[in-house]
Amino acid sequence: MSKNKNVLKRKNPMGKVTIKDVAREAGVSISTVSNALNNVDVLVPATKAHILAVAERLNYIPNLNGKLLKASESKMLGFFTTSVSGPYFYVLVEAMARHCEKLGYGLNIVVAKDKRAILNNILGQRLDGVLIFEELLIDEKDVAMMEKAQVKAVFLDRVLENETMGSVIFDSYAAGYDATKYLISLGHKKIAYISGVDTMYDSVQRKEGYLAALREHQIPFDESYILQGFFEEEGTYNAVKSFVHSHPETLPHAFLAGNDVSAIGCIKALKSQGYQVPEDVSVMGFDDINLAEYFSPPLTTVKNQIARQGILAVDHLVKLIKNEEKGRIQKLQGEIIVRRSSALKVDQTIGR
Amino acid sequence: MSKNKNVLKRKNPMGKVTIKDVAREAGVSISTVSNALNNVDVLVPATKAHILAVAERLNYIPNLNGKLLKASESKMLGFFTTSVSGPYFYVLVEAMARHCEKLGYGLNIVVAKDKRAILNNILGQRLDGVLIFEELLIDEKDVAMMEKAQVKAVFLDRVLENETMGSVIFDSYAAGYDATKYLISLGHKKIAYISGVDTMYDSVQRKEGYLAALREHQIPFDESYILQGFFEEEGTYNAVKSFVHSHPETLPHAFLAGNDVSAIGCIKALKSQGYQVPEDVSVMGFDDINLAEYFSPPLTTVKNQIARQGILAVDHLVKLIKNEEKGRIQKLQGEIIVRRSSALKVDQTIGR
DNA sequence: GAAAGAAAAGAAAACGCTTACATAAATAAC
DNA sequence: GTTATTTATGTAAGCGTTTTCTTTTCTTTC
Numbered sequence: 165m166s167k168n169k170n171v172l173k174r175k176n177p178m179g180k181v182t183i184k185d186v187a188r189e190a191g192v193s194i195s196t197v198s199n200a201l202n203n204v205d206v207l208v209p210a211t212k213a214h215i216l217a218v219a220e221r222l223n224y225i226p227n228l229n230g231k232l233l234k235a236s237e238s239k240m241l242g243f244f245t246t247s248v249s250g251p252y253f254y255v256l257v258e259a260m261a262r263h264c265e266k267l268g269y270g271l272n273i274v275v276a277k278d279k280r281a282i283l284n285n286i287l288g289q290r291l292d293g294v295l296i297f298e299e300l301l302i303d304e305k306d307v308a309m310m311e312k313a314q315v316k317a318v319f320l321d322r323v324l325e326n327e328t329m330g331s332v333i334f335d336s337y338a339a340g341y342d343a344t345k346y347l348i349s350l351g352h353k354k355i356a357y358i359s360g361v362d363t364m365y366d367s368v369q370r371k372e373g374y375l376a377a378l379r380e381h382q383i384p385f386d387e388s389y390i391l392q393g394f395f396e397e398e399g400t401y402n403a404v405k406s407f408v409h410s411h412p413e414t415l416p417h418a419f420l421a422g423n424d425v426s427a428i429g430c431i432k433a434l435k436s437q438g439y440q441v442p443e444d445v446s447v448m449g450f451d452d453i454n455l456a457e458y459f460s461p462p463l464t465t466v467k468n469q470i471a472r473q474g475i476l477a478v479d480h481l482v483k484l485i486k487n488e489e490k491g492r493i494q495k496l497q498g499e500i501i502v503r504r505s506s507a508l509k510v511d512q513t514i515g516r
Numbered sequence: 517m518s519k520n521k522n523v524l525k526r527k528n529p530m531g532k533v534t535i536k537d538v539a540r541e542a543g544v545s546i547s548t549v550s551n552a553l554n555n556v557d558v559l560v561p562a563t564k565a566h567i568l569a570v571a572e573r574l575n576y577i578p579n580l581n582g583k584l585l586k587a588s589e590s591k592m593l594g595f596f597t598t599s600v601s602g603p604y605f606y607v608l609v610e611a612m613a614r615h616c617e618k619l620g621y622g623l624n625i626v627v628a629k630d631k632r633a634i635l636n637n638i639l640g641q642r643l644d645g646v647l648i649f650e651e652l653l654i655d656e657k658d659v660a661m662m663e664k665a666q667v668k669a670v671f672l673d674r675v676l677e678n679e680t681m682g683s684v685i686f687d688s689y690a691a692g693y694d695a696t697k698y699l700i701s702l703g704h705k706k707i708a709y710i711s712g713v714d715t716m717y718d719s720v721q722r723k724e725g726y727l728a729a730l731r732e733h734q735i736p737f738d739e740s741y742i743l744q745g746f747f748e749e750e751g752t753y754n755a756v757k758s759f760v761h762s763h764p765e766t767l768p769h770a771f772l773a774g775n776d777v778s779a780i781g782c783i784k785a786l787k788s789q790g791y792q793v794p795e796d797v798s799v800m801g802f803d804d805i806n807l808a809e810y811f812s813p814p815l816t817t818v819k820n821q822i823a824r825q826g827i828l829a830v831d832h833l834v835k836l837i838k839n840e841e842k843g844r845i846q847k848l849q850g851e852i853i854v855r856r857s858s859a860l861k862v863d864q865t866i867g868r
Numbered sequence: 869g870a871a872a873g874a875a876a877a878g879a880a881a882a883c884g885c886t887t888a889c890a891t892a893a894a895t896a897a898c
Numbered sequence: 899g900t901t902a903t904t905t906a907t908g909t910a911a912g913c914g915t916t917t918t919c920t921t922t923t924c925t926t927t928c
Binding site for chain 3: 534535536546547550551554556578579581582583584585586587
Binding site: 869870871872873874875876877878879880881882883884885886887888889890891892893894895896897898 | 899900901902903904905906907908909910911912913914915916917918919920921922923924925926927928
């Protein structure tokens, strides 16, 4: 009895230890091991303790695939995104991860540009639900399929609501509207808008908001005041430079850039042409990226509550999973952060 | 025949469609479906096409748990980290994700501060291998267990090599050494070091490198020249401010900060006391974060090739998985980026 | 001390898939 | 037109779990 105490022999010495190994070593059946491990209090304490000790000694870790094959939930959420670049990504992920943990879920982040990979993961049943931030990769048909398959999902970059899927997005329309209104309140009338990427929801909405504010204040809209910056520093730099060059007589009072990166390109271009910001022209962006505060001049911008978005999205997703609510659309309002790139319009000679 | 074409009836109308549903609907056995789906070219083309069409129509997606239970590999790598904050995280992830995709692997990022969660995932057989960036959460014992279980892993923040695990880290010692040497080459002799977090490998190594460079140049080491900045802007600001206050007679020629964030805090503190950077004092950091370029003055720093680290780590991991090599340690050298926060020491009155 | 009842442990089916093997069908050989 | 080959499909076992249900063991109770 004691002589074979140490001669533990697993069938496959190099393989992973399974519940069978534990059962054999502990001298009980696998169902008993399972019960011991899962705290089903139906075992005599001594048995349970013994099994647990054996499991510990063998470094037994349950195979999740076997487990999930049976289980109805994995307590795992997914976050699918095509790209993690961009400075606020980590704020979003950090917030989501913390909140998931608080709610007792794990978070699996998958970065892929391949729709197939994403869908397989979503529908491959390894996740209870999924947060999605991809750019128009998933089309109508895919959404329909997901809906049919009862996938629980929350989108972060598109508006969509049905039985099992919802959205948590920024109110970019309001952001564009508010920003424009703020610039108008400073006395600016000629306001140029530097557009981002026309296929992106945010970009389009911001511009619509801008146009609405102009309309509301009866400021005539000038088509030539819409520049294409593509959300990029260089693109904006070039656009603004050539614009300023060709419109020396009609320099705008202010530029509203599609995002902060674009605002930086704008300011650099203006400086290169000998204009001062904000003395000659005001410039405003969106996002409030890290850099905004440190740039010279520090950027006036509309801040998105990124962490809040992450938390609300996770909350919503968990409620969808628990069938506590239907999918719905939540819009988050931005907050105007006034720094030094914008100023009251004081000098009538501006825009000479 | 045609009248029941649309009356597809699955056992469980709300449940997910399985391989059985496809088999029934296609009128073949499940093994035939499996073969068709996995491109085992043993089927008559017509059969295969038919099965594929049925699968498509039913929106069949294989359950990964069932699949992986049998399979020996998942073609999935994991990246485990305790936190994603810090501006270079996304560079790392982006590089890893792209490279994984290129090599035919998926990447699963798990953010968790719970060791148990991490280990369960690693050892739960859902991943072929794992990249690890956590701070001393996983201890000796865990590593031993992982080694015994033949886990394939590459660590990004600790040095370790054995049969199945390796490391890809920055040579922080060399970075500290090189940075100090560079400052000395500018003529600075009194160089203060602003330490980070003393439990972190990088922090300790950088300081060791700094000390080694001083030694090599026979510059006496002054204990009071070591400040505690904790890798944070505010911590550094306070430390530098009080230091400057209490050492008006012995202001260093240069400050070497544990990272860029710390360097920024340092410069702010110096400015607040009326000193100019780099005219009065040179300041240098580590990392080359985004902001470094835009700060005023732009920061001289040691850049880490973060994307390179990610790529090398993935490469190494995949080789470990394929048993093409044993675990080993790779050290990446930093690169000094000279900007305007450092300058030649010209004025003997500095450090008055 | 035997029968009944409660408690503990085990046997076996099921989850969805792959795969080695067996069988059936089609083709080739004589 | 049989029989031998090849080719195509089906059968069934097994992957590691959980879980229902049955069997065994232990307590009571009289």
